[in-house]
Amino acid sequence: MSFRRIRAVFRKEFLHIVRDPRSLGMALLIPILMLGLFGYALSLDVNHLPAIIYDQDNSPASRDLIQAFQGSTYFDVRSVSGDYPSIEKGINSNKIVFGLVIPPDFTRLLEGGNVQVLLDGSDSNTASIAMAYVTTVVNLYALERTAQRLDQRTGMHVKPLTEAQVRVWYNNDLKSRNFIVPGLIPVILMIIAALLTSLCIAPEWENGTMEQLLSTPIRPTELLLGKLSAFFVLGAADTVMSLLAAVFLFNVPLKGSLAFLGLSSFIFLFGALSWGIFISAATKSQLIAYQVGLLSSFLPAFLLSGFIYAVDNMPTVIRFITNFIPAKYYVTIMKGIFLKGVGMKVMWLELLWLTVYAVIIFTLAVSKMKPKIA
Amino acid sequence: MPEPDAVVIDKLVKRFGTFVAVDNVSLRVAKGEIFGFLGPNGAGKSTTIRILCGLLGPTSGQATVSGFDVATQPELVKRSIGYMSQKFSLYGDLTVEENLDFFSGIYGVPKERREERKSFALRMANLEERRGELTGQLPGGWKQRLALGCAILHEPPILFLDEPTSGVDPIARRSFWDLIYDLSAGGQTIFVTTHYMDEAEYCHRVALMYKGKVIALDTPRAFKQRLGAKSMEEVFINEIERQEAATA
Secondary structure, three states: OOHHHHHHHHHHHHHHHHHOHHHHHHHHHHHHHHHHHHHHHOOOOOOOEEEEEEEOOOOHHHHHHHHHHHOOOOEEEEEOEOOHHHHHHHHHOOOOOEEEEEOOOOOOOOOOOOOEEEEOOOOHHHHHHHHHHHHHHHHHHHHHHHHHHHHHHHOOOOOOOOOOOOOOOOOOOOOHHHHHHHHHHHHHHHHHHHHHHHOOOHHHHHOOHHHHHHOOOOOHHHHHHHHHHHHHHHHHHHHHHHHHHHHHHOOOOOOOOHHHHHHHHHHHHHHHHHHHHHHHHHHOOHHHHHHHHHHHHHHHHHHOOOOOOOHHHOOHHHHHHHOOOHHHHHHHHHHHHHHHOOOHHHHHHHHHHHHHHHHHHHHHHHHHHOOOOO | OOOOOOEEEEEEEEEEOOEEEEEEEEEEEOOOOEEEEEOOOOOOHHHHHHHHOOOOOOOEEEEEEOOEEOOOOHHHHHHOEEEEOOOOOOOOOOEHHHHHHHHHHHOOOOHHHHHHHHHHHHHHOOOHHHOOOEHHHOOHHHHHHHHHHHHOOOOOOEEEEEOOOOOOOHHHHHHHHHHHHHHHHOOOEEEEEEOOHHHHHOOOEEEEEEOOEEEEEEOHHHHHHHHOOOOHHHHHHHHHHHHHHHHO
8 A cells, every 4th residue: 555646646636626616516515505405494393383263162261272272382373263164275275284163062061072173184294293282282271171170169279190391302492403404414425425426437437547547556445545535625625514504504502522523424424435436436437427326325315314204213124224324323423413412432333333334335446446457 | 698578478368258359479579679569450459468567367378577477466567567558548637747746656756756757758758848738738649748758757667558659640650759769778668559550660570460369570671571572561461461361
């Protein structure tokens, strides 16, 4: 292994990058685009659920219940004087998520009376969250009324027997941005790595320079390390850029160790770049390398890493597959460092897997570079 | 004790499937010689050169370059050769100087010799004035000279040039051959393929290759005398016709 040869390749490759505005532009624009898109536009927080209430009772009791809905930021009560047609119309035209129907005999039936909730199930995720919210509000209301009734009858102050005392640890505002942005960094790096490296081996074959290189004493490992380190500079710049945006633009709390963050990013980036180079070396065509690289890096990193979609909710087979997605470990590490402030002690296994992955992929890439010109 | 030969090829065979690209070739090239490989396209010249450079493995037979076996010691072979492929293979988006620096780095030219070797290559290729220009924008003949410059940075004892002058105008070809003579005078062995007959005249010895076989090997003068031919072109056509008649 010769450091001199690696450095020669590094400098040459760096000049290619600097002289090609496309790759440089991609490396800068993609993180900005992704951060803007996901950081600002994508929110999984369910607030201000629009609703119409059809109050057929119009009594102090029903108004109390309506008050409970109006007083919460989770709901946005558009009208309290609705009826069935307006609820139906509202749901059909996506103006509201649910309608609440209070029956005319609500006060009279209160000891055993029900209200009706009509819910738009076409967006199942929002619907299930809305259902939980509405149920909670109605249950609380019912509990209060029951307690009042008991008070009146017995003359004693009655309290619920059990109450859940919830305290949220880590991300205590439950802001979805706080977990989206740290998880987004692996996705960005994966895309960047695949895009940049997909165009790094194929041109050498297409232009005949690979044959020239193979006639020199340079070894495949040295060639790859040189190329990789040039792209690494860009990837590291993107990492720093994304981190700065996360902390200063999106105000995501960064609780853990920067050193651990740096180390795991280094290893992840090494693996991601190796994957791109492996594909570029295996396909030997710029176009195919580009497409395969993008698909094989972006999709798994996006869908199977736990970036947005929780791995625990996936079917067993898919969950097994996620074990082979390096981005999953890096997402776990990023979220752990950012939100929980945990480090090596808790996440050494994730770091180990990232390292194993990087070494395997790099070795594969090197084996693809062995001189085999026919 | 006689000096060992720079290149020794012994019963070399290369097959691609059923196609025999190199068919039982044996020859020796002495140190300091300009050895020409002449033949039509597809005769197996490039394949032979690529085997000698360690880019391809032989199917059978043996070849040594600078005393190293090409099949078992390709790393050592690569240290002692410079190679110029028929396709232009420098980086067009790098400047003349950057290309030289790059190859200087991967050939492992010692630090203290770098500047000296670079100026030598620039002077030799007559590119001192254009050292800052992008290689892709140089005219064809200048590119070829630069490629040669890159291939000799590490002072390899043996140079393999695979059709180094294809697609270059006659004047540029002439000046390229002047360079080859200079290098040969400096003690370097040069193994060159061509399909230009006039270039064959410049070689010390010429092997005619046809359909994977070396059908004749001699000095240009001996060839012409033996066949009473005026030019190598005549020699070449004569030899191929003889070969065709013998196999028909």
